[in-house]
Amino acid sequence: MVKSEKAIERVEPAPPMAWAVAVAAWFVPGLGHALLNRWVRAALMGGAVWLSFILGMLMGGHLFSLSSSQGSSALLQVPPMIANLGAGSPYIICWLLDKGFADDLVQAARATYEYGNTFLLIAGLLNYLTMLDAFDIAAGRKP
Amino acid sequence: MRHFLVMTVFAALASVVFGAVAKDTPRERCFYGLKVFAEFMLIGLVLGWILYFIP
Numbered sequence: 001m002v003k004s005e006k007a008i009e010r011v012e013p014a015p016p017m018a019w020a021v022a023v024a025a026w027f028v029p030g031l032g033h034a035l036l037n038r039w040v041r042a043a044l045m046g047g048a049v050w051l052s053f054i055l056g057m058l059m060g061g062h063l064f065s066l067s068s069s070q071g072s073s074a075l076l077q078v079p080p081m082i083a084n085l086g087a088g089s090p091y092i093i094c095w096l097l098d099k100g101f102a103d104d105l106v107q108a109a110r111a112t113y114e115y116g117n118t119f120l121l122i123a124g125l126l127n128y129l130t131m132l133d134a135f136d137i138a139a140g141r142k143p
Numbered sequence: 144m145r146h147f148l149v150m151t152v153f154a155a156l157a158s159v160v161f162g163a164v165a166k167d168t169p170r171e172r173c174f175y176g177l178k179v180f181a182e183f184m185l186i187g188l189v190l191g192w193i194l195y196f197i198p
Contacts, residue, residue, distance in 0.1 A: 041163055044159050045160050045164075048159045049160075059149075115149050115153075118153070119153065122156070126156070126157065126160045129161075129164050130164075143167070
């Protein structure tokens with residue numbers, strides 16, 4: 001038996017609870033680890049995501065979404081939208097309240113606009129890492 | 144907000160998550176987080192100086 005076959009054999013399917021934890025971790029940053037009683041990790045990782053998102057909004061960052069009015073250039077919105085969407089409920093709440101999605105020239109002229117964009121993107125990407133970490137712990141793949 | 148402060152906050156937030164995700168023991172995680180933070184800061188400063196001389 002070759003080494004790769006051994007590695008494939010060792011992978012066990014994740015229990016449904018692990019998927020539920022992953023969804024919770026995505027939806028509310030930090031909740032996944034809190035459900036697993038990993039309070040320090042929940043505070044550190046969830047706190048970093050929340051802080052990054054809030055700072056991004058305060059700096060006037062722009063949240064991306066699919067927009068049909070931009071023709072084929074709407075495709076360019078997809079990668080940053082996926083990154084933003086990683087933040088979970090903060091993104092959805094902003095979408096429901098229509099905060100941060102408008103193409104406002106005054107907002108774009110702010111000195112911190114690009115910083116805000118970066119913080120918002122990073123908040124989502126860090127939450128993806130947080131979500132995967134919570135999933136691995138819940139699935140028993142990580143101590 | 145000053146640019147350097149923003150960069151520091153960014154590096155701190157990212158390195159906290161990177162440090163928490165990686166490695167096995169709390170000590171290793173702490174060192175890794177500090178290492179990532181230092182790398183973010185150092186590379187940011189180096190790139191800043193390089194771009195300063197490029198018109």
